[in-house]
Each structure stands twice: as C-alpha cells, then as structure tokens.
Amino acid sequence: MINQLSWKVGGQQGEGIESTGEIFSTALNRLGYFLYGYRHFSSRIKGGHTNNKIRVSTTPVRAVADDLDILVAFDQETIDVNCGELHDKGIIIADAKFNPVKPENTKAELYAVPFTEIAADLGTSLMKNMVAVGASCAVINLDVQVFTGVVQEIFGRKGEAVVQKNMEAIQQGYNYMFDQLGGKVGAMQLQQADGQQRMFMIGNDAIALGALAGGVRLMAAYPITPASEIMEYLIEKLPKVGGTVIQTEDEIAAATMAIGANYGGIRSFTASAGPGLSLMMEAIGLAGMTETPLVVVDTQRGGPSTGLPTKQEQSDLMAMIYGTHGEIPKVVIAPSTVEEAFYDTIEAFNLAEEYQCPVILLSDLQLSLGKQSVEPLDFSKVEIRRGKLVQEELPEGEDKSYFKRYEVTEDGVSPRVIPGMKNGIHHVTGVEHDETGKPSESPANRQAQMDKRMRKLENIRFETPVYKNAKHEEADLLLIGFNSTRGAIEEAIERLEQEGTKVNHAQIRLIHPFPTEELLPLIESAKYVAVVENNATGQLANIIKMNAGYPHKIKSLLKYDGNPFQPHHIYNGSKELFKLHHIYSSSKERL
Template sequence: MISQLSWKIGGQQGEGVESTDRIFSTALNRLGYYLYGYRHFSSRIKGGHTNNKIRISTNPIRAISDDLDILVAFDQETIDLNAGELRPGGVVVADAKFSPVIPEGIQARLFAVPITAIAEELGTSLMKNMVASGASWALLGLPLEVFNKAVEEEFGRKGPAIVEKNVEAVKRGAEFVLEQAGGPLEEFKLEPADGTQKLFMIGNEAMGLGAIAAGCRLMSAYPITPASEIMEYLIKKLPKFGGTVVQTEDEIAAVTMAIGANYAGVRTMTASAGPGLSLMMEAIGLSGMTETPLVIVDTQRGGPSTGLPTKQEQSDINALIYGTHGEIPKVVVAPSTIEECFYDMVEGFNVAEEYQVPVIIATDLQLSLGKQSCEPLDIESVRINRGKLVTEELPQLEEHRMFKRYEFTEDGVSPRVLPGMKNGIHHVTGVEHDQEGRPSESSINRQKMMDKRMQKMDSIRVKDAVKVNAVDPSAEVLIVAMGSTGGTIEEARARLSKDGIAINHITVRQMHPFPSELIEPHLKAAKTVVVLENNATGQLANLIKQNVGYHDKIRNFLKYDGTPFLPSEVYKACKELN
C-alpha cells in the first residue's frame, strides 16, 4: 500500500474536467485524505486544453507533486502534453473513441475505455466525465458508495433521475476497467486515511470567509481572473449576514465605492488582479491622503497587460509597494497558506482601521485557486479592532470650528468619526489639508501632515511578518520566499535533509513596510541566500537588497513560465549549491 498518489484529468474546456475533479476530490476528502490541487486552464470559456491535478496523501501536503500516477484523458492532446509526468508503471485511462496512443519512451499502462460510448448509451455524452471518474476510482480500490454520495450531492438539485443516471455511469466505467485490469491495481492501493473530513477550499474562499469573520458586510468588485471566486463566494454568503456584493462597471468604481463605504463606517473590501490593481492606483492614493481604511486583495497572475491571466506569477510586488503616486502609508501582506488567507483578512481589516491606511493582501494564482486541505480555522480567536473610531459623545464645537479629523497625534493616527455624528463635522478632500480637513497649501502644514501620515509606518508589524520555517545552526544556505511556494520549499528541504544537507527557510509575509529587523539576523547567519520567486526580475530579492543589504550573499532562483515551482526543482537548485 502507498501513502500518497497523484491523479490528473485533462481534456478540452467545457468537457466536464472541472466537475469531475470536484466530485473526485470531494469523495477523497470524505474519506479523510489530505489533498492538494492544481488547475491548468486556458483564458477562454470553452475550448483549449485544461487539466486538474490532485495530490492525495495520508499526511499533510502543501505542494504539487513532481510526477503522476494516473492520467485520465478525454483526448490525445491530454496524453501528449502530460504523459511526460507519468512515473514508470503509471496508468492512463483514456476514451477509446480517439484511439489513444502512449508516446514512445513512456512506461505506462493504457486502459482504453469506451467512455463516450457508455455515456451515450445512458442518454448523453455529457456523462462521460462520470464514466471516466468511475473507472479511475475503481482502479484505486476505493469504496464506490462514497463516490456515489458525492455524485448525489453534485447533481441532486437536478432531480433523482439525473442522479441515478450519473451513478449508473460511474458503475459502468468501474465495471469495464476492472474487467480489463482484473481488479483494483495493488500498486495504487492507498493506505486508509484517518476518516476525519478536512476543510477543503481554495485561498479565495478562505479570504472570503475571513472577510465575513472580520465584519466585512460589503464587497464592491469587478470580475477578473484569478480573483472572481472571492466575489462569487461572498455573493452566496454575505446576504446571510446582512451584507451584499455589488458588481461595479469597472475596477475604478469598485475601489472608490469601497472607500466611500469604509468612510461611512461599513467594513468593505474589493479584490482584483494586476490589471485591475493598476486602475485602482489613483484611488488608493485617495485612501492614503484622506486616511480612510481600505482593504484590497490582489491575486497575482502572469503579466504584463493581459499576459497569462490563468497562470502562476508573483510579479506585482513593485506595483503593490510603489504603484501609487506621491507617498502614502500603506500595508502589503502576502499570506502563504490557506489558513493565513483567512487570518490575514481579519488582520487586514483591523490594521486598515487601526492605522487608517490602505491594506493590500497579495496572493498568487496557485494560492488563490489551488484547492487544498487545511487545518480547522479558529473562529473564536477572531477579534475586531476599529482603532480610534470615536463612539462616545463629542463636545460642542467652538463657533466656525470643525472636528479635528486629522489631528496631529503622537502616533500619527487621528480620531475618526462616522458621518452624521453630532459635533463630528469635518472636511474631506484629496488635496492637502489641515487638521480639520480644510484645503491647505502651507509649506509648514504640508510637512507636518506628511510626517504625521508617514509616522504610522514605524510601528506596523502584522503577526508573523516573517515566518520562520526552519533554522538549523549548521545550515549555510537560507531560502527566502513568499506566497504559495512555502510548501514546495519545505518538501525539497525534507529531501535534502535525508541527503545530509541542511537548508534554512523563511517566508516574508509583510512586504511593506519591510520588516528589515526581523529578516537581517537570518541573512547575517547564512553563507548563501537563495531568493525564490515567480518573476523575471527578482523583485523580492531587490526589496531585500534595498532594505537590508547583503548583496554579495543573495542568489536569485526565478521561474516565470506560468507554472509553479516543483519540489524537484528546488531540490536540484539547492543540491548544486553544496
């Protein structure tokens, strides 16, 4: 028996690849397995090759696998593009309709199943995904009743007749392949899982849930890959908590609506990707100047322009930090796990109100859309901090005076009131202003106001601003990274440890203001610092050089072909350093 296995299904978009993956992984989750998924899809609604890969394990996992055990193919293109991942002895379950052929040099066993023909016998070729699922599930020797339960839940809203036909499709696929194979394949038989169903979600869903827990009651947004699932999730969930989602006409409207709603006292967010973030830059400056809380999620993808909208990249770092005109205080945080996506949303809303600044939560496509098992979320630990929001009655104002909304204070954070509060009247403008908000071009006032706003940056440190994954005094190499790469690095590090090679690893989670004092000791202790990131110019490495130094120690490890790092790639790169 084996402790883990990798399964992939591929075909043309619109053939049911996504729903097959969803049902397959849901059934595995019911059995208690840990899962980690990766979606490869084209930037079009229908057509173009797509595949979904699931890694299944009896132990926690946070990375895609280097190789592949079972490939389910709806067309020859799927075999041609993905067969190279198959390990020797791997299996291909393919539709006999296209006369599948395994490329020369690939040591894999082929099961040609009349997937489409069986589905058509049952009434429609649309059910071919269930035939294929039944075939691959049966090869693993897993209980069919668990899979059928997932099928019932997927198609239950369409009525019992549709459920019955899909269950029959699963059964027919299982029976055909088992007859071909002579029963389940012993080499692919998984060790039993612990039976405990895990939380299983994508990062976008975790961020949506985190926003709800943080008290967010309005999301204004415009759809864009890979951020749209946040909006889709909140459309379903926010009304249950008295909130709503507004789909705006563009990203400019989305961010300005969020600023207005936050000014009115409603915790509001927006979410986008690189192109949308570019459109929001002027308004982010308005948030900084008016000291209005604002929370934005940026789900990084391949750029520039439309670029690779459905592929992995971490190339927005410079834009996140330096994109706005002028100088304003802002916070940029990059979660690295599904759990952190949840907790960082809560902290993001708190920081935005405590310091009255824009907060950007930066994920990447793999973290945003990669579905994976995660630890139970501690809802009870959530605390709401609204900062210096004034709730008690304000004193009567002197004649011709207004509330000092932008009062000079020791920490740079001024008291904040909501519109309509008695004696809280003040002026709000995007131009430079005095303590009451009146426009001012005084050079003395300008310097004091700039100092007041920028002073906030001195004390902002989010929880686990630098996440220390491994510190071994004997290690000479330190890997520094961000976002979804953490699990991949940890897996490679475990392999290196078996080879007697010690590697240290830290994750930078607070990108701005940069936590130099937390990173510096790790850089100082290392002989070589490898900065691993999905971009072409080493943006994180440059950020470290700019804020901490150690230029002579830093080596770039870059990948910008649209695919995530594999554990084997990190392993090989580190092996070559020793």
C-alpha cells in the same frame, strides 16, 4: 499500499474536466485524506487544453506533485502534453473514442476505456466523466459507493433517476477497468486515511469567508480572473447578514466606492488582479491622503497587460508597494496557505482601521485557485478592532471650530468619526490639508502632515511577519519565499536535508513595511540565500537587498513560464546555486 497518489484528468475546456476532478477529490476528502489540487486552464470559455491535478495523501500537502501516477485523458492532446510527468509504473486511462496512442518514450501503461460509449449507452455521453471516475477507482481499489453522497448533492435536484444513472456510470467504468487490469487491480491502493473531517477549499473562498467573519458588509468589484470567486462567494453570503455585493462598471469605481463606504463607517473592500490594480492606484492614493481605511485584495497573475490571465505569476510586488504616485503609508500582507488567507484577511481590516491607511492583501493565482485540505477554522480567534474610531458623542469645541480629523499625533493616527456625528464636522479632500481637513499649501503644514502619516509605518504590528522554520543556528542555505511557494519549498528542504545540507526556511508574510529585524538574523547565519519567486526580475530578492543588505549572498530562483514551482524545481535550483557558490568561494580562496 501507497501513502500518496498523484492523479490528473485532462481534455478540452468545457467537457467536464473540472467537475471530474471535483467529484474525485471531494469524495476522497470526506474519507479523511489530505488533498492539494491545481487546475491548468485556458483564458477562454470553451476549448483549449485544460487539466486538473489532484494530490492525495495521508499527511498534509501544500504543493503540486513532481510526478504523476494516473493520467485520465479525454483526448490525445492530454496524453501528449502531460505524459512526461508519469513515472515508469504510471497508468494512462484514455477514452477509447479517439484511438489513444502512447508516445514511444513513455513507459507508463495505456488502457483504452470507452468512456463516451458506456455513457451514451446509459442515456447521455455527458456522463463520460463519471465513467472515468469509476475506472480510476479500480486502479486504487476504491469502493465506488464512497461517491454516493457527492453524486446525490450534485444531481439530487434533477431526481433520483439521474442520481442512479450517474452511479451506474461510475460502476460500469469500474467494472470495465477491473477486467482490463486483471491482477493489477489496486496496484496503487492508498493507505487508509485518518477519517477526520476537513474543509477542502480554494484560497479565494478563505479570503471571502475571512472578509465575512471580519465584519465586511459591502464588496464593490469588477469581475477578473483569478479574483472573481471572492465576489461570487460573497454575492451568495453577504445578503444573509444584511450586506451586499455591487458589480461596478470598472475597477476605478470599485475602489472609490469602497473608500466611500469605509468613510461612512461600513467595512468594505474590493478585489482584483494586476490590470485592475493599475486602474485603482489613484484611488489607493486618495485613501492614503484622506486617511480612510481601505482593503484591496490583489490576486496576482501573469502579465503585463492581459498577459497570461489564467496562469501563475508573482510580479505585482513592486507595484503594490510603490505603485501610487507620491508617498503614503501602506501595508502589504502575503499569506502563504489557505488558513493564513482566512486569518490574514480579518487582520487586514483591523490594520486598515487601526492605522487608517490602505492595506493590500497579496495573493497569487496558485494560492487563490489551488484547492487545499484545511483544518477546521478557529472562529474564537476572530477579533474586530476599529482603532481610533470615535463612537461616543463628541464635546462641542470651545470656539465651535471644525473637528481635528487630521490632528498631528505622536503615533501618526488621528481620531476618526463617521459622517453625521455631532460636533464631528470636517473637510475631506484629496489635496494637502491642515488638521481640520481644510486645504493648505503651507510648507510647515505639509511637512507636519507628511511626517504624521508616515509615522504610522513605525508602529505597524503584525503577529507573524515572517514564518520561520529555522532548525539550524548556522545554515548552509536559507530559502525565502512568499505566497504559494511555501509548500514546494518545504518539500525541497526535506530532500536537501536528507542529503546532509542544513537548510533554514523563511516565508515572508508582511511585505511592507519590511520585517528586517525578523529576517536579518537568518540571512546573517546562512552561508548563502536563495529567494524563490514567480517573476523574471527577482522583485522580492531586490526588496530584501534594499532592506537587509548582503547583496553578495542573496541569489534568485526564478520561474516565470506561467506554471507554479514544484519541489524538484527548488531542489535542483538550490543544488545548482550551491555548486556555483562553492566554485566562486574556491576561486576567491585561490586568489
């Protein structure tokens, strides 16, 4: 028996690849296994190669597996593109319809199963994905009845006859593969899971649920990959609590509409990806100048321009911190797991209202669309803090003057009212203004208001600005990452530690203002530092150097080909950097 399985299904986009993976993984999740799924797909509606890689384990997993046990192929391209991941004892299960051919250098065994023919004999070739699921069950010796509940949920509305046909397709796929395998049935049988019930969700669903739990009642957005699932989730859920989602004509309108709703006292936000965030920059500046709470979710993807809209990248970092013209206080948060995405979304709304500034929740495609097993969320942790929002009636001013909406305060945060409050009248304008909001170009006033706004950054409080796994007082290596790289880093560390390398780990969750005090001791106590990120210019590494120093010690492990890091990328990269560092140090000693 094995305690972990890596399974992938691939074919042309539009022929049920995603649903095949969804059915397979959902059933295993309900048995209590931990899962991690990552989908590779093309930036078009139909056609082009797509695959869904599912990792199944008896222990928690947060990364794409290095190798592959089972490859289910609906076309030859799937074999050609993905066979390199198969280990020598791996298995290819391919549709016999296209006369599959195994590449010469592949040692994995190929089994041709007539997915399409079996499905057509049962009534429709559309059920070929169910045949493929059944064939996979024979390899891992999994009772096909575990799929009954999933199939019932998906097809029940179409009638019991359709449910039975799909279950029969799974059974016939199992029977055919069982006969083919002979004595190898169950060669990759999984150890029994713990049977615990867990959610199985993508990061975007966690963000949307966090927004709902955090009191959001309006989302204004324009659809864009990989952020659209947030909008889709809330289109269904928000009306149930008296809220709504508005699809705007563009991202500029989305951001300004969210600002208007927040000004009116309603928690509102928007979500987009790099191209949409570029359009929002002026509006984000408006929120900073008017000191209006605003939460923006940025799900990073491959750029620039349209770039690689369905592929992994982390190249929006500098833009999210420095993209607006002029200088405003801004908070940038970067969760690294689905659970953190839920809780950090709630905290984003609290921070936005407490400090009356834009808060950007930074995600990436792998975190937003990768599907993970998630322990039950603790809703008792949900806290809604609205900062200096004045909710009791204001007293009338002595001279009946305007309310000091932008009053200069020690902590940089002024009292805030919603429109219509008695004695709360004030100007709101995007130009520089005095304490009542009236336009002012006075040099003294300008400096006082700028200093007031920027003081907010001195008081930002975030519970865990840096996730630390620092077992060593003095480490050979410190690995630093942000967003979805955490799982791959953790697995690479396990291998490095087994070989005797002392490795500490820091995952930065508060990007701006930068948590120098929390990170600096780890940098100082490490022989060298490797920053893991999906971009070409080492943006996070440069931010660390700007804030913490030690440029000679900090190196980059970069990946910008559109694919996420796998553990072996970080393991091999760390070994190479460590080797170069050793050579460099030895050369200095000789000199």
